[in-house]
Amino acid sequence: MSLDADAIVDRRRLRRKLTFWRVGAVAVVLVAIIGGAIALMPGTRLSANPNYVARIKIQGLIRNNQDRVEALNRLARSRARAVIVHLDSPGGTTAGSEQLYDALRDLQARKPMVVVVDGLAASGAYIAALSAEHIVAQDTSLVGSIGVLFQYPNFTDVMKTIGIKMEEVKSSPLKAAPNGFEPTSPEARAAIAAIVSDSYDWFKGLVKDRRKMNDAQLAAVSDGRVFTGRQAVGLKLVDALGNEKAARAWLAQAKNIPVTTPVRDYALSPRFSEFSFLHLAAWGFDAVGLSALSRAIEQAGGAEAIERLNLDGLLALWHPPASN
Numbered sequence: 001m002s003l004d005a006d007a008i009v010d011r012r013r014l015r016r017k018l019t020f021w022r023v024g025a026v027a028v029v030l031v032a033i034i035g036g037a038i039a040l041m042p043g044t045r046l047s048a049n050p051n052y053v054a055r056i057k058i059q060g061l062i063r064n065n066q067d068r069v070e071a072l073n074r075l076a077r078s079r080a081r082a083v084i085v086h087l088d089s090p091g092g093t094t095a096g097s098e099q100l101y102d103a104l105r106d107l108q109a110r111k112p113m114v115v116v117v118d119g120l121a122a123s124g125a126y127i128a129a130l131s132a133e134h135i136v137a138q139d140t141s142l143v144g145s146i147g148v149l150f151q152y153p154n155f156t157d158v159m160k161t162i163g164i165k166m167e168e169v170k171s172s173p174l175k176a177a178p179n180g181f182e183p184t185s186p187e188a189r190a191a192i193a194a195i196v197s198d199s200y201d202w203f204k205g206l207v208k209d210r211r212k213m214n215d216a217q218l219a220a221v222s223d224g225r226v227f228t229g230r231q232a233v234g235l236k237l238v239d240a241l242g243n244e245k246a247a248r249a250w251l252a253q254a255k256n257i258p259v260t261t262p263v264r265d266y267a268l269s270p271r272f273s274e275f276s277f278l279h280l281a282a283w284g285f286d287a288v289g290l291s292a293l294s295r296a297i298e299q300a301g302g303a304e305a306i307e308r309l310n311l312d313g314l315l316a317l318w319h320p321p322a323s324n
Contacts (some may be wrong), residue, residue, distance in 0.1 A: 053248075053257065054080035054266040062092030062124045064099050071268040072103040075111075076092050080266070082112040082257050084247050085132060091123030094148060094199050100124075101206075104131035112255040114247040117141040117238065122226050126237075129201065132212040134254070135238040136246045137229035143237050146207055147197040147224040152190050153180050 041323065054075055073282050085104070091097060107113060108131055115121070115129045117137035122145035129143075137143055159165065159181065166181035177188035185193075208218045213236055221227070221235050234236040240246055244263075251257040 017311075026220075052080055052262045053082045053084060054078070054262050055084045055086065055250065056266050056268055057086045058100070058125070058128060058268070059086075059088045059090075062089055062100055062128065063096035064093070065096065067270045068268045069099060069103045071266075071270070072107050075266055076107045077110075078266075080111060080264075081261060081268075082114070082251050082255060083107060083252075084244060085113060085115045085128075086118050086244070087115055087121045087125055087127035087129055088118040089122070089128075090120055090129075091125045091145065094203075097124030097127040100128045101131050104128060108132060111207065112251060114246055114250055116247050117143055117229065127206065130206055134240070134247070134250050136240050136242050136250070137232055137238045138243060139228065139230050139241055141229040141232075142226045143229060143232040144221060145224060146203060146222040148196050148203060150196050152178050154184070155180055156179070156183055190308065191193045204309065227287045270287065 001232075056075070061092060104113070113132045114134040114136060115132040117129065117135065118141070119138075120142045121129045121137070122142060126146065168176075168179075170176060173185065174188055174191055178184040178192070204218060204222050207213065207222065208215075208301075213221075217236060221237055227235060227237060229238060229241055233241060240250070242249075248259045248263075252259050
C-alpha cells in the first residue's frame with residue numbers, strides 16, 4: 001500500500017513539473033513572437049533601415065480619438081525622417097478636429113510634414129491640413145468649407161399633429177435649449193449663434209495665421225464654400241497641385257530628404273492592435289456577425305449616414321445637398 005501511495009505522489013509531482021514547463025514554453029514562444037513583431041514595427045529602434053518617410057491616412061468623419069493622438073505621439077518619437085499625411089474627409093466635430101490639429105502640430109514640430117489632399121479636405125479636415133508646413137492637392141480635390149454648423153431637429157409640428165405635448169421643469173430658460181420639442185426662443189437662438197460665431201472666429205483666425213492671409217484674402221475664402229484644388233492654389237488655401245509625388249519632391253527640395261527614401265505606411269491605431277490574434281477567442285462568433293452586419297450596412301451605402309447621426313456638438317462638416 002505504501003509503495004502505491006509513493007508512486008501516486010511521484011506521478012502527481014511529475015505531472016505538475018510537466019505542466020509548469022509546458023506553460024513556460026508557451027510563454028517564451030509568445031514573448032518571442034511579440035518581441036519580434038515589435039522590433040520590426042516602423043519607428044522602433046530595432047527595425048531595419050530607420051531611414052524612411054512615414055505615410056499616414058486620415059479618412060472619413062473626424063471626432064475625438066485618443067488612440068489616434070497616442071499613435072501620432074509615437075510617430076513623433078519614431079525614427080521616421082518625415083511624414084506624409086493623406087487626407088480625404090468632409091470634417092466632423094469642431095472638438096475632434098481641434099484635437100487632431102493639435103496632435104498633428106506636435107508631430108510637425110518634431111518632423112517635416114506635408115499634407116496631400118486625395119479627394120476632400122473640408123471644414124474640420126481642412127483644420128487638420130492647416131497643421132502641415134506644406135499642402136498639396138489634386139486639381140479636382142475639394143478644399144475649404146471654412147465655417148461652423150450647429151444643427152438640431154424640431155418636432156413641434158409633428159407633435160401637434162399627433163397630439164403630444166412635452167412638459168418640463170428646468171432651472172433657467174436656457175437650460176437644455178434648444179430641445180426640439182418646442183419652438184426655439186429668440187434667447188436660445190442668440191445663445192447658439194454666439195457659440196457658432198465664437199468657433200467661426202477661431203477657425204478663421206487659424207486659417208489667417210497658418211496661411212499668412214490678410215483680411216481681404218480671408219474674407220474671400222471663409223464664406224463656407226469649397227474650392228477645387230486649382231482654385232485653392234490661387235486663394236492660398238493650398239501650396240501646390242499634385243499627389244504624393246509632388247509631396248516627395250517638396251521634401252527633397254525643402255528638407256533635403258531624397259525622393260528615393262522608402263515610404264512606409266503607419267497605422268493610426270492602438271499600439272498592440274497588430275496582436276489581436278492573442279484575444280481572438282474572446283470575440284467568438286459575435287465578431288463574425290458584427291462583421292457581416294458592418295459589410296451589409298456599408299454595401300447599402302448607409303454607414304456614413306449612420307455615423308453622421310452620432311456626431312454631437314458643434315460641427316465643422318461639409319456635405320453637399322442630398323439628391324432626390
